[in-house]
Amino acid sequence: MESLAAADAGPPRSDAAPNTAAAVAQGQLTSLKDFEVVEVLNQDPLNKSIALRGRFAGRPDDDAVLLLARKPFDGGDVTGLAGPGLSLQLDFVNDIYSKYVGRPPPQHSGITVDLIYPATAKHVQKHREQKRIMVTETPELYERVVLPYIRAIPPARLQWVYNILEKKKEVERLIFEDPDPVNGFMLHPDLKWDQTSPDQLYCLALVLRRDLACLRDLTADHLPLLENVRDKGCRAIQQRYGVPPGCLRIFLHYQPSYYHLHVHFAHVALASPGAAAGKAVLLDDVIDCIKTCGSDVWRRRTLTYQLGEADELWRLLGGGTQEQQQ
Numbered sequence: 001m002e003s004l005a006a007a008d009a010g011p012p013r014s015d016a017a018p019n020t021a022a023a024v025a026q027g028q029l030t031s032l033k034d035f036e037v038v039e040v041l042n043q044d045p046l047n048k049s050i051a052l053r054g055r056f057a058g059r060p061d062d063d064a065v066l067l068l069a070r071k072p073f074d075g076g077d078v079t080g081l082a083g084p085g086l087s088l089q090l091d092f093v094n095d096i097y098s099k100y101v102g103r104p105p106p107q108h109s110g111i112t113v114d115l116i117y118p119a120t121a122k123h124v125q126k127h128r129e130q131k132r133i134m135v136t137e138t139p140e141l142y143e144r145v146v147l148p149y150i151r152a153i154p155p156a157r158l159q160w161v162y163n164i165l166e167k168k169k170e171v172e173r174l175i176f177e178d179p180d181p182v183n184g185f186m187l188h189p190d191l192k193w194d195q196t197s198p199d200q201l202y203c204l205a206l207v208l209r210r211d212l213a214c215l216r217d218l219t220a221d222h223l224p225l226l227e228n229v230r231d232k233g234c235r236a237i238q239q240r241y242g243v244p245p246g247c248l249r250i251f252l253h254y255q256p257s258y259y260h261l262h263v264h265f266a267h268v269a270l271a272s273p274g275a276a277a278g279k280a281v282l283l284d285d286v287i288d289c290i291k292t293c294g295s296d297v298w299r300r301r302t303l304t305y306q307l308g309e310a311d312e313l314w315r316l317l318g319g320g321t322q323e324q325q326q
């Protein structure tokens with residue numbers, strides 16, 4: 001789809017470019033008046049979200065990815081929502097059943113807006129609707145194809161991680177920190193969570209050490225690290241948000257998007273696609289597997305997981321071949 005907003009946008013304003021870029025970098029964007037939608041990348045009616053590709057006026061070469069999602073309801077504040085502030089327009093009545101379109105008061109009508117700018121082709125691909133396939137990665141495929149792929153990823157992709165670890169960004173969002181250089185980690189709310197309702201809780205633990213890329217690197221040497229992240233992460237979440245360990249789904253992604261070891265803590269009630277089989281591996285299973293099957297089990301195992309068709313790994317792993325064999 002070309003230029004959804006182009007009709008109203010008028011010619012690009014030459015003064016907008018530097019201001020917009022600086023405002024985005026400094027987190028001072030107050031509206032999207034200079035933003036032009038170029039493409040709807042994906043829509044998810046279930047999660048009430050949409051992913052858009054667009055450009056800012058005066059910056060025709062820089063893509064932006066904009067993720068819009070309706071905020072979940074806050075069950076603690078129902079009187080403010082289902083009260084006089086909610087205006088109703090009838091859709092239909094049938095016997096005892098009726099349906100309306102409701103316009104909530106301003107404090108209940110927010111959406112979350114995630115912006116990636118400037119976005120790389122990888123970001124655009126990641127958020128574009130695509131066919132998913134399952135691939136089976138043998139240890140041999142890992143050594144020959146996946147490991148070289150991981151090693152070739154430019155370090156700049158991890159800049160946001162290093163910004164957190166060096167306390168240059170998200171400092172005020174820090175939930176917990178264990179500064180131990182070997183077993184330490186930092187715990188923050190994940191980008192995906194706006195911290196409004198604890199039953200949508202989603203936190204991310206980033207390990208401090210920089211020599212572990214993903215699940216395949218984990219051995220018995222890392223059991224103290226993994227158990228430390230689990231135990232202290234759970235405790236910190238319970239203290240801060242009142243969510244007990246039994247309500248947490250704690251997992252790693254394989255494949256992850258970012259190859260610096262990190263652990264997801266998500267409320268068990270959250271039906272997130274990232275928690276699906278073929279993507280999430282429970283931290284307790286990672287630990288138990290090492291204990292019961294041996295230190296190098298994650299190097300020796302064949303792992304089956306989902307990939308998007310647009311993912312470079314899919315092509316490198318012989319995209320289509322495995323699918324045709326089914």
Ligand code: G7M
Pocket residue numbers: 160170188189190191192204252253255256257258259262
């Ligand atoms: O798939 P993978 O395991 O690599 O997931 C990475 C996680 O990092 C996702 O859940 C993202 O939502 C989260 N994330 C990504 N970025 C760029 C940021 C960020 O800048 N800050 C925080 N707090 N989380 C992020």
